[in-house]
Amino acid sequence: MLIVEDLQVKLGDKEILSHIDLEIRPGETHILFGPNGSGKTSLLMTIMGYPQYKVTAGKIFFKDEDITHMTINERARLGIGMSYQRPPSIHGLKTKQIVKICSGNEINVNTLAESLNFSDFLDRDINVGFSGGEIKRSELMQLIAQNPDLLLFDEPESGVDLENIALIGNTISRLLERDHRCAPGKSVKETRKERTKMGLIITHTGFILDYVTADKGQVLYEGILACKSNPIEIFKQIKEIGYEECVRCAT
Amino acid sequence: MCAMRDLDAKAREAKGKKAAFGQDIDLESFSSDNPFHEAVQDIGQLPENERERMLMAGIDTRPGVRSGTYLQKDGTSVYSTSLQEGLEIIPIKTALEKLDWVKEYYWKLLSVDTDKYTARARLDLHNGYVIRALPGAKVTYPAQACMYIEKDGFSQNVHNIIIAEENSELHIITGCATAAHVARGLHVGISEYYVKKGAKLSFTMIHHWAEDVAVRPRSAGVVEEGGLFLNNYISMKPVKSLQMYPTVYLKGKGAVARFYSLLVGSPGGELDVGGRVYLSAEETRAEVISRAITNGGNIIARGDLIGEIAGVRGHLECRGLILKEGSIHAIPELTGKVDGVDMSHEAAVGKIAQDEILYLMSRGLNEDEATATIVRGFLSVDIPGLPAPLKEEIDRAVELSQQDMM
Ligand SMILES: Nc1ncnc2c1ncn2[C@@H]1O[C@H](COP(=O)(O)OP(=O)(O)OP(=O)(O)O)[C@@H](O)[C@H]1O
Ligand SMILES: [Mg+2]
Numbered sequence: 001m002l003i004v005e006d007l008q009v010k011l012g013d014k015e016i017l018s019h020i021d022l023e024i025r026p027g028e029t030h031i032l033f034g035p036n037g038s039g040k041t042s043l044l045m046t047i048m049g050y051p052q053y054k055v056t057a058g059k060i061f062f063k064d065e066d067i068t069h070m071t072i073n074e075r076a077r078l079g080i081g082m083s084y085q086r087p088p089s090i091h092g093l094k095t096k097q098i099v100k101i102c103s104g105n106e107i108n109v110n111t112l113a114e115s116l117n118f119s120d121f122l123d124r125d126i127n128v129g130f131s132g133g134e135i136k137r138s139e140l141m142q143l144i145a146q147n148p149d150l151l152l153f154d155e156p157e158s159g160v161d162l163e164n165i166a167l168i169g170n171t172i173s174r175l176l177e178r179d180h181r182c183a184p185g186k187s188v189k190e191t192r193k194e195r196t197k198m199g200l201i202i203t204h205t206g207f208i209l210d211y212v213t214a215d216k217g218q219v220l221y222e223g224i225l226a227c228k229s230n231p232i233e234i235f236k237q238i239k240e241i242g243y244e245e246c247v248r249c250a251t
Numbered sequence: 252m253c254a255m256r257d258l259d260a261k262a263r264e265a266k267g268k269k270a271a272f273g274q275d276i277d278l279e280s281f282s283s284d285n286p287f288h289e290a291v292q293d294i295g296q297l298p299e300n301e302r303e304r305m306l307m308a309g310i311d312t313r314p315g316v317r318s319g320t321y322l323q324k325d326g327t328s329v330y331s332t333s334l335q336e337g338l339e340i341i342p343i344k345t346a347l348e349k350l351d352w353v354k355e356y357y358w359k360l361l362s363v364d365t366d367k368y369t370a371r372a373r374l375d376l377h378n379g380y381v382i383r384a385l386p387g388a389k390v391t392y393p394a395q396a397c398m399y400i401e402k403d404g405f406s407q408n409v410h411n412i413i414i415a416e417e418n419s420e421l422h423i424i425t426g427c428a429t430a431a432h433v434a435r436g437l438h439v440g441i442s443e444y445y446v447k448k449g450a451k452l453s454f455t456m457i458h459h460w461a462e463d464v465a466v467r468p469r470s471a472g473v474v475e476e477g478g479l480f481l482n483n484y485i486s487m488k489p490v491k492s493l494q495m496y497p498t499v500y501l502k503g504k505g506a507v508a509r510f511y512s513l514l515v516g517s518p519g520g521e522l523d524v525g526g527r528v529y530l531s532a533e534e535t536r537a538e539v540i541s542r543a544i545t546n547g548g549n550i551i552a553r554g555d556l557i558g559e560i561a562g563v564r565g566h567l568e569c570r571g572l573i574l575k576e577g578s579i580h581a582i583p584e585l586t587g588k589v590d591g592v593d594m595s596h597e598a599a600v601g602k603i604a605q606d607e608i609l610y611l612m613s614r615g616l617n618e619d620e621a622t623a624t625i626v627r628g629f630l631s632v633d634i635p636g637l638p639a640p641l642k643e644e645i646d647r648a649v650e651l652s653q654q655d656m657m
Contacts, residue, residue, distance in 0.1 A: 048613055072612040073621075082613055088606045092628025101624070102614045125628070146614060 001025050002047070002150055002198060007058035009039075009046050016042045017223050020058070024150070027195030029176050029212060031231040032202045034220035035243045040202045041085055043220065044152045047200075048082045049075045062150065081148030083139035085155050085202075089127040095138060096122040102145035109145075116141050117167065132159030140171060151175060153201040157208050169211025172201075178213050206235045221247040254354070258363050262373040265364035272551075273494025273523045276465045278367060281406035281437040283375045285326030288401075294320055294330055300431060301399070307488075307651060308426025308459040309644040310397040316640065317424075318392040319382075324399045325407060326377030337388025337419070340396075343379040343410050353381060356412045360443045360471035360500075368467040372408045372441045379409035379441070384419035384450070393422040393455075393641055398438065400464070401430040406437040413442065415450035415478070422638055423452070427466075428459040435463040444472030446480045448503065453481040455641050457648050460490040462519070468495040476503030476532070481636055482510045484524065485645060487652030489517035489548075496525040496553060501535035501563075511634050512541040513645070515652050516548025516577055525553025525582075530563035530592070537565040542630050545577030554596065555584040561591030571600035572629055574622075623653055 002024040009017040016039045024030055034040045046053040047060060049072040059068045067075055090098075096109045099122075103109075113119045116137050121130070130138060136156055143151060156172060157165055173179050176199040180191065201208055209232055217231030219238070226247045227234055237246045269275050291297060294312040297305075302312045311317060319333035319340045328342035346353040363373040384390050400407050415421045429436060438460070446452045460466060474480045480499060499508040510526035528537035539554040554567035571579030583596035603625050611621035630649050634642070 050609060071618075072609055073615060073617050076613050076615045084610075088604060088610050090607050090610070090625060090628055092631040093624060097624075098611075098614065101611065101616060104615065142614060 001063065003061040004047070005059045005061070007046070007060065008056045009042060010054045010056050011042060011052060015223065017046065020225050022218070022225065024198045024200060026198060027177070027192060028215045029178060029199035029201065031209070031214045031217040032200060032220060033217060033234060033238060033243070038220045039223045040220050041154055044082060044154055044200065044202065047152060048072060048080060076146070076148070079149035080152070081143050081146045081150070082152040083136070083143050083154060083156050087127050087135060087139060089125065091125050091128060093126050094122065095124055095126050098126045099141055099145045102142045103147075107145050112141060112144060116171065117164065133161055133164060136160050136168060137164065140168060144171070144175060149196060150198040150200070153199065155202050155204065157203065158205060165207055166211070169208055172208065173212045176212060209235060219243060219247055258358055258373055262363040262370040265370040266367055266374070268364065268366045268370065270366040270368060270467070270494065272496060273467070274492050274521055276437065276467065276492065278371060278406065278437070282404055283326075283377070283406045283408065285377055286402050288324040288327040288329050291322060291330040294322060304428045304431060304459070305397050305399065305426060308397065308428040309424045309455070309457040309648065310395050310426040310428075316392070317395045318390050319394040321380040321382065321396040322399065323378055323380075323397065323409065325402050325405050328378045328380070331380065333394070335390055335392070337385040338390045338394060338421070339381070339383040339385070340394065341381045343381050343412065344376070346381040353412065356414065356443060356445060357410070360473060361441060361469055365469060368439045369441065369469050371406070372410055372439050372469070375408050376410055377408050379411045381412045381414070382421070382423060383414040384416055384421035386416040387418045388416070389420045390422065391420065391638065393424045393638065396423065396425040398425070398427045398440065399430065400433055400436045400438065403433050404435050406439065408439045410441040411443070412445075413452065413454065414445045415447060415452040417447045418449040420451045421453075422641060424455045424457065424641055424644060426457045426459065429461045429464060433461050436461065436465075438464065438466045438468075440468045442468065442470040444470070444480060446472065446474040446478040448475045449477045451479045451636070453483070453637055453641065455483040455637070455644065456485065457644065458486040458490065458493070459488045462489040462517075463491050465491055466493040466495070468497070470495065470497035472497070472499045472508070474499060474501050474503065474506035474508055476505060478503060478506050479636065480508045481634065482508070482526070483634060483637070483645065484510070484512040485648045486522065486524070487513065487515040487648055490520055490522070492521045494523040496527060498527040498529070499537070500529045500531060501537065502532055504532050505534045506532060507536045509537070510539040511632055512552070513630050513632075513649065514541065514543040514550055514552065516543065516545035516550040518547030518576070520548035522548060523551040523553070525555065527555040527557070528565065529557045529559060530565055531559045533560060533562060535563045540568045540632060541570070542632060543569070543571040543579050544574060544626060544629065545571070545579055546574040547577045549578045551580045551582060553582045553584070555586070556594050557586045557588065558592030558594050559588045561589050563592050565594040567596035569598045570629070572626065573600070573602050574626070627653065
């Protein structure tokens with residue numbers, strides 16, 4: 001379980017998140033909405049442990065441990081993984097090498113790459129010259145290799161073409177154990193209970209909602225989380241009345 | 252003999268002449284007195300500790316992996332054997348005595364009075380090698396040459412001549428190393444490279460010196476029509492002072508030269524390394540690529556392309572990474588002497604980007620592992636045309652260096 005408690009975060013001198021409360025139980029997937037610059041990426045980066053995001057108040061717990069001051073790699077080892085909106089390029093580091101790093105060498109990189117239409121990129125330097133959509137597939141591939149328990153997705157589908165969007169959507173759904181409502185021979189409830197993977201997905205387009213069933217949606221607006229409700233409902237509201245109204249109406 | 256006497260006279264005049272670049276070395280503080288070394292019958296039988304030191308510089312003493320070997324301990328040539336037809340390996344002193352043609356290649360690309368180091372290499376020559384691939388010979392397994400310093404405080408003065416005759420292919424790995432107990436030393440090495448029509452020469456030099464060793468190679472090469480000269484230089488171990496600026500003359504149509512250097516500067520070390528290419532014939536091409544990392548040393552990475560006729564192409568690329576202290580100074584120079592030359596350069600010096608480290612940490616690596624991974628990537632340059640065994644030696648040198656860098 002991930003628990004974010006009254007979190008306040010500064011980036012440089014600027015307070016970018018305030019009084020954030022968030023709880024993701026094992027098996028749950030949440031969707032995070034919010035206008036540009038509202039702090040969505042910052043929230044994910046803070047959960048991942050990026051040191052430039054200074055936690056000035058509040059706490060983060062994961063799997064019953066206080067991770068507020070843990071290093072990034074300690075969090076990664078504990079089972080947190082992130083698909084980035086804008087990952088850095090690393091010259092000389094081949095994509096297949098980073099996938100191996102993610103998996104701790106325990107994965108067949110070629111098979112994985114094939115499943116994501118990404119075989120041609122394995123020998124390229126990671127993210128160097130990757131197009132927007134290619135970055136998404138590369139990030140997803142790394143997450144699969146890493147197999148974390150909490151998956152943070154920062155706009156996993158933005159910029160992805162129509163053919164690949166289904167591929168990405170379905171892959172995320174499977175990763176988050178959302179691919180069937182009922183496991184064979186089990187009830188909906190039992191299936192749900194067996195899920196352990198947690199997800200937090202940022203989306204603007206909402207396309208991901210066509211593929212991934214989510215438990216909750218929330219809107220981050222000017223550094224404040226609001227509007228906890230059904231993600232599809234929220235998405236509809238945002239489309240109809242905009243973020244501001246949506247948040248106003250909920251508070 | 253007259254010619255030799257002229258050389259000596261010229262050299263004597265330059266005995267005190269400071270070099271254009273690099274710290275001035277007090278030559279008198281090193282001894283040129285060559286200790287006795289017995290000839291080696293079988294390099295496989297060298298003591299384990301020596302073979303290990305040599306292996307770190309890419310010298311492999313196992314049977315079947317090299318096409319020939321030259322081994323010099325201090326000033327003495329102790330082993331010189333070619334195992335492949337079409338490949339000649341001869342100590343230069345023997346060659347100068349017995350083979351008239353060698354004089355055509357001796358001090359032809361470099362002048363003895365360039366500086367005090369060239370002067371010393373003429374006036375106080377210990378030995379060195381002549382390695383030659385005969386016309387049309389394809390020497391696909393690398394030949395190797397090892398310059399080994401075993402006497403502390405020794406000044407090793409060598410002269411090498413490398414010839415790839417017409418349409419031959421020759422790959423040489425040359426490793427320089429010191430015995431484990433040697434702290435101080437000087438290596439003065441003259442190398443003259445001749446790449447004839449249609450020939451291909453790759454020359455990979457791995458330096459594995461000790462912390463208080465000064466190194467002054469003086470090298471030049473000429474490439475004829477359709478020839479290719481690949482010059483790789485790897486110095487990743489601590490060294491006190493290293494300065495070299497090899498020059499290649501592309502004299503024949505379509506000749507190509509490529510320099511690749513991987514440099515690591517350790518605390519107290521001064522490295523000044525460059526590559527200069529004259530593009531003097533039609534359709535010639537040159538590339539000078541360096542990667543420099545410092546964790547305390549000062550590195551100057553130079554590159555100089557001189558385009559003398561239209562249509563030539565060249566590129567310089569110096570990238571530097573400052574890990575801890577130290578400095579990196581990239582000096583890329585381009586000179587176009589006519590209209591229509593196509594030359595460019597790219598230089599970047601900086602620290603490891605923090606966001607790259609954090610990215611890898613989020614994939615499970617700790618900070619040191621992440622740094623090492625980025626450094627390894629930084630040093631991994633693709634060298635087209637380099638045979639696999641040489642690539643492996645370079646990779647191994649990189650791996651070894653990582654262990655002390657972190
Ligand atoms: N290095 C920085 N220096 C100054 N401000 C920054 C920096 N990085 C982010 N910010 C600011 O912090 C705020 C939150 O940014 P964040 O990236 O979290 O937004 P976001 O909700 O993910 O937006 P988007 O939907 O556009 O991705 C923005 O106003 C942004 O400009
Ligand atoms: Mg964002």
